[in-house]
Amino acid sequence: MTSPNDELWGCFLSEDVGEFSRLLPLCSQRDVNKKRGHERYTLLISACQRPTATSLPFISLLAQDLRVNVNATIQDGWTALSVACFGNFPEAVRILLGRADIDVTLATRATTTPWLVACSMGHHEVVRVLMQDPRVNVNDLKKSEFSGLCLGCQNGCLEVVRLLAADPRVNLNQPEKNGCTPFYVACQTQHAQEARILIDNPGVDLNRELGDGHTPLAIVCGFDAPDILEYWIASGRPVACATPIKVEITATLSPVGTWLAFLQSFGKPEVTPREIAERKGHLACLELLDGFRDNPRETRFACWRKLHLLGLAITYYH
Numbered sequence: 001m002t003s004p005n006d007e008l009w010g011c012f013l014s015e016d017v018g019e020f021s022r023l024l025p026l027c028s029q030r031d032v033n034k035k036r037g038h039e040r041y042t043l044l045i046s047a048c049q050r051p052t053a054t055s056l057p058f059i060s061l062l063a064q065d066l067r068v069n070v071n072a073t074i075q076d077g078w079t080a081l082s083v084a085c086f087g088n089f090p091e092a093v094r095i096l097l098g099r100a101d102i103d104v105t106l107a108t109r110a111t112t113t114p115w116l117v118a119c120s121m122g123h124h125e126v127v128r129v130l131m132q133d134p135r136v137n138v139n140d141l142k143k144s145e146f147s148g149l150c151l152g153c154q155n156g157c158l159e160v161v162r163l164l165a166a167d168p169r170v171n172l173n174q175p176e177k178n179g180c181t182p183f184y185v186a187c188q189t190q191h192a193q194e195a196r197i198l199i200d201n202p203g204v205d206l207n208r209e210l211g212d213g214h215t216p217l218a219i220v221c222g223f224d225a226p227d228i229l230e231y232w233i234a235s236g237r238p239v240a241c242a243t244p245i246k247v248e249i250t251a252t253l254s255p256v257g258t259w260l261a262f263l264q265s266f267g268k269p270e271v272t273p274r275e276i277a278e279r280k281g282h283l284a285c286l287e288l289l290d291g292f293r294d295n296p297r298e299t300r301f302a303c304w305r306k307l308h309l310l311g312l313a314i315t316y317y318h
Helices: 004-013 017-026 043-048 053-064 080-086 090-097 114-121 124-131 148-154 158-165 182-188 192-199 216-223 226-234 257-264 273-280 283-290 299-317
Strands: none
Touching (some): 004 043, 043 053, 080 124, 114 124, 148 158, 148 192, 216 273
16 A cells, blocks of 8 residues: 555656645655655655756645754755755755744754855855845854855855855955965965955955965965966055065964975075965066065065165175
8 A cells, every 4th residue: 555655755756746735735744754765865855856947846835834844864964955055956945945944054964054065066046045044154164164255265166256255244354274264265276266356355354374374475376376466466455475484383274284394495484475486486476576566555575675686786796
């Protein structure tokens, strides 16, 4: 004899919305939340996994039934909302957020919330829907090492970065748990377009140092990203050319901690970004920094250059 749950699944798989809507009120709470298969999917999670227009009526019917547990999880902790965010299904996300009892902070076993899933995948329409819900914390770092903006910069999700950078609620300088800011991450991954969006935003601290002394400029020079550096200089915003990196501090938190031996090879406690570019042979960055003397906002570099020229003159005439 076919169980009520089997009949519901049969209607869902055959896309028979009419019969599904007739059977749903007749089923028990246990039947509407029963999990099936190796992954232990509920009907709602399975419907959200299929980002098609034919799934929407089923999602709507299930979400409207308060007996359906919208926070049910499969084995690895994914919820219907997480699955819809992963599958770039903004219509389903909007329906699910209509439930007052949905928990938008539930994370997978990989400590990834629905918000971070959408940001990391670059699903900007889903991100836009989530941002409209006051229950979503756009700066949440409680369950992950990364913020949504950092993940967008890391993965090259241009539209996500554009959305978040324009939202006044987003902390543009919020560091990850390892200390990296979103701009630092954009420089490290050499995502020039994402870096440009942040450079154009006056709320972004472009010269913020990590705990081990690394700066975004040092990363740009070390990883050879002249396109980012050129745009940065042309923007007229401060470029801390003379800020040294203190190489005597062991880089245990920085993702570029492996540079320690390289930096110590200079034989002195501090090196500047220019020295890094010169030692690594990144000539484009070196040329940009050497032509930067006329920037009125960076007095330290101008002063350093004058002293350098004075030192050369004294050495020559001596």
